[in-house]
Amino acid sequence: MLGFRYSPAIAVGKLLRIALRLRGGGSALPGLVTEFFAPNLLSKVLGQLPRGVILVTGTNGKTTTTKILVELLSAHGLTVISNPSGSNYSRGILSALLGSVDMRGRLDADIAVLEIDEAHAVSFVRVIQPKVSLLLNVMRDQMDRYGEMDRTTQMLHKVAVATRDVLVVNFADPRLGSADFLRDVTARVSGFGISDRLRHLYAVDDELTSEVDEAPAAEAASPATVLEEVGTTSVVSFGGRTHEFQLPLDGFYNQVNGVAAVAACRAVLGDSFEPKRGLAALPSIVPAFGRGETLVVDGEEVQLVLVKNPGGFRVVMAAFEHSNVSTMIALNDNDADGRDVSWIWDVDFSPLGEGVDVVTGTRAHDLRLRLNYDEIPCSVVEPNPARALREFLARNPGERKRIYCTYTAMLAVRRILRLEALGEVA
Amino acid sequence: MTAERVTVLNLYPGHMNVYGDRGNMLTLRRRLEWRGYEVDAVDHHPGDVLPDSPDIVVGGGGQDAAQALVQPDLLEHGARLREWAESGTPMLMVCGLFQLFGHHTYTVAGSALPGLGILDVTTDAGGGRLVGNTVTVSEEFGPLIGFENHAGRTRLGPGVNPLGKVPRGQGNNGTDGLEGAHYKNVIGTYLHGPVLPKNPRLADHLIQVAVDRRFGPTELAPLDDSAVDDARASALARRR
Numbered sequence: 001m002l003g004f005r006y007s008p009a010i011a012v013g014k015l016l017r018i019a020l021r022l023r024g025g026g027s028a029l030p031g032l033v034t035e036f037f038a039p040n041l042l043s044k045v046l047g048q049l050p051r052g053v054i055l056v057t058g059t060n061g062k063t064t065t066t067k068i069l070v071e072l073l074s075a076h077g078l079t080v081i082s083n084p085s086g087s088n089y090s091r092g093i094l095s096a097l098l099g100s101v102d103m104r105g106r107l108d109a110d111i112a113v114l115e116i117d118e119a120h121a122v123s124f125v126r127v128i129q130p131k132v133s134l135l136l137n138v139m140r141d142q143m144d145r146y147g148e149m150d151r152t153t154q155m156l157h158k159v160a161v162a163t164r165d166v167l168v169v170n171f172a173d174p175r176l177g178s179a180d181f182l183r184d185v186t187a188r189v190s191g192f193g194i195s196d197r198l199r200h201l202y203a204v205d206d207e208l209t210s211e212v213d214e215a216p217a218a219e220a221a222s223p224a225t226v227l228e229e230v231g232t233t234s235v236v237s238f239g240g241r242t243h244e245f246q247l248p249l250d251g252f253y254n255q256v257n258g259v260a261a262v263a264a265c266r267a268v269l270g271d272s273f274e275p276k277r278g279l280a281a282l283p284s285i286v287p288a289f290g291r292g293e294t295l296v297v298d299g300e301e302v303q304l305v306l307v308k309n310p311g312g313f314r315v316v317m318a319a320f321e322h323s324n325v326s327t328m329i330a331l332n333d334n335d336a337d338g339r340d341v342s343w344i345w346d347v348d349f350s351p352l353g354e355g356v357d358v359v360t361g362t363r364a365h366d367l368r369l370r371l372n373y374d375e376i377p378c379s380v381v382e383p384n385p386a387r388a389l390r391e392f393l394a395r396n397p398g399e400r401k402r403i404y405c406t407y408t409a410m411l412a413v414r415r416i417l418r419l420e421a422l423g424e425v426a
Numbered sequence: 427m428t429a430e431r432v433t434v435l436n437l438y439p440g441h442m443n444v445y446g447d448r449g450n451m452l453t454l455r456r457r458l459e460w461r462g463y464e465v466d467a468v469d470h471h472p473g474d475v476l477p478d479s480p481d482i483v484v485g486g487g488g489q490d491a492a493q494a495l496v497q498p499d500l501l502e503h504g505a506r507l508r509e510w511a512e513s514g515t516p517m518l519m520v521c522g523l524f525q526l527f528g529h530h531t532y533t534v535a536g537s538a539l540p541g542l543g544i545l546d547v548t549t550d551a552g553g554g555r556l557v558g559n560t561v562t563v564s565e566e567f568g569p570l571i572g573f574e575n576h577a578g579r580t581r582l583g584p585g586v587n588p589l590g591k592v593p594r595g596q597g598n599n600g601t602d603g604l605e606g607a608h609y610k611n612v613i614g615t616y617l618h619g620p621v622l623p624k625n626p627r628l629a630d631h632l633i634q635v636a637v638d639r640r641f642g643p644t645e646l647a648p649l650d651d652s653a654v655d656d657a658r659a660s661a662l663a664r665r666r
């Protein structure tokens with residue numbers, strides 16, 4: 001019981017939250033203010049959850065996986081709180097929680113599932129010990145800001161060590177599944193993975209260059225939850241049995257995210273996990289913001305795909321059909337995208353061999369140069385996103401359209417399309 | 427008639443390839459292929475045997491740990507690499523391998539890590555990374571556009587020329603306004619981006635030296651570089 005000690009801070013935060021909502025758009029400000037008045041509120045609030053905190057982190061797939069895990073747990077009757085995408089650090093989380101706490105700081109929930117980026121996860125676990133942590137992957141992501149992959153691995157290692165009950169880790173990732181990574185983890189380790197047959201579909205950054213030096217991990221143990229087949233109906237195996245499921249998200253990597261969420265859900269619920277009940281929740285999952293959502297603009301279906309790093313780009317390209325699809329790529333180099341765009345040279349663009357219709361963004365010309373060196377034709381170079389979109393929509397009417405965008409390019413494209421969108425599908 | 431073959435040796439692509447350095451190899455390959463040459467790209471990994479006499483040698487940057495990992499193999503092959511360098515083989519060494527081509531660099535733990543000493547440069551740990559878009563002004567190659575990202579501070583000895591000049595706060599060490607190193611046909615630089623795609627004069631210099639040495643004096647066919655020109659113009663216009 002927290003009593004009313006934190007009431008003033010909570011009240012201020014709640015009021016701010018409502019005020020900002022009315023103005024439109026969420027913000028980390030209420031969390032910031034509340035944190036200022038009551039610095040340990042977050043740990044106090046989260047500490048009372050009967051089933052504790054589940055932390056989801058890694059380079060790619062956090063938002064989608066978190067979303068799926070929330071659905072799986074809700075399907076088992078749990079009240080789950082989660083942070084909306086983008087607010088993946090403590091103030092953002094606190095801002096999100098302010099909506100669910102009463103004035104005494106009581107949370108009406110059983111469990112929290114929080115996506116936190118790697119750097120913030122380290123400071124988060126210093127304050128709050130996750131009951132279960134789900135570590136998805138280590139790929140190159142904006143290295144000019146976050147440093148290097150080794151450092152990311154070290155960050156995730158700190159999260160692993162701080163985890164209390166179960167560490168759910170991707171055994172298909174050579175860094176995370178290695179015996180060295182798991183050396184001093186005290187929580188029970190439960191891996192998820194993919195069958196040997198699907199292995200070639202999974203991009204690990206090391207393979208972008210050539211060899212993987214350390215034996216591909218996972219000698220320590222075999223994963224408990226495995227993606228066996230992918231398709232309209234996919235197959236996952238655990239507990240000595242196979243189970244079919246339908247997760248209507250494009251791409252192999254999303255099926256892997258689905259299996260990661262199933263593994264984490266099993267870790268949370270133990271014997272009370274019901275495969276039928278859980279997997280029945282998957283068909284109604286819709287793509288998270290920028291993860292393959294489709295907008296309809298002037299009767300044209302436009303699919304938006306967020307790309308942040310070479311591993312992620314390669315994975316999404318491998319996932320999609322490319323014939324009879326018009327393609328646009330939007331590359332920005334603002335701080336939130338990563339100012340260094342060198343990474344596009346680590347992407348093999350050959351899946352787009354038929355050609356790219358339009359390139360745009362602050363680095364449109366770099367992109368065209370990159371495609372040029374892969375001998376992929378590129379029809380229009382237009383750095384201005386509004387003009388580029390107009391051009392793109394006018395080309396090849398009736399053909400499916402797909403736009404790959406970096407983060408701030410995604411925001412810009414979405415804002416422009418939203419203005420013109422007749423409605424949203426799926 | 428079979429095409430003339432050019433061998434490009436790529437040092438440690440598995441360990442020393444962060445920040446897209448892979449693009450340097452691709453640029454050399456395409457600019458050779460577009461001129462009708464056939465390219466033998468040879469990847470060298472620790473433990474491998476070196477090819478007989480490569481026409482061009484390239485190497486990239488790596489994470490600190492990777493650098494210490496490849497160093498023993500590099501030193502083992504030091505004599506051959508030095509012989510190639512002295513005899514005029516064109517080489518491009520970026521970031522981590524630039525440092526290892528010098529007398530010493532440093533380990534994560536802070537001690538000195540001996541290098542090949544082909545380039546008269548030394549590198550020590552520095553406070554804070556030098557990160558950002560840069561333009562190096564080179565007398566020989568014009569403005570070189572790149573992105574730098576390194577913690578090491580490199581100083582040139584008397585036996586080597588800089589590749590070019592940069593504003594202070596960038597380049598080899600952030601203080602002397604110099605970038606890279608140039609000795610015979612060996613070029614060391616901190617420029618990623620990667621450096622060759624957007625700087626074709628530098629790429630073609632390596633190619634020119636290589637084909638002249640292999641096949642005798644050669645006139646390189648001009649290429650359509652409009653995509654490069656646009657990318658360079660756009661980068662120069664919005665540099666920050």
Ligand SMILES: [Zn+2]
Nearest residue numbers: 487521575576
């Ligand atoms: Zn570097």
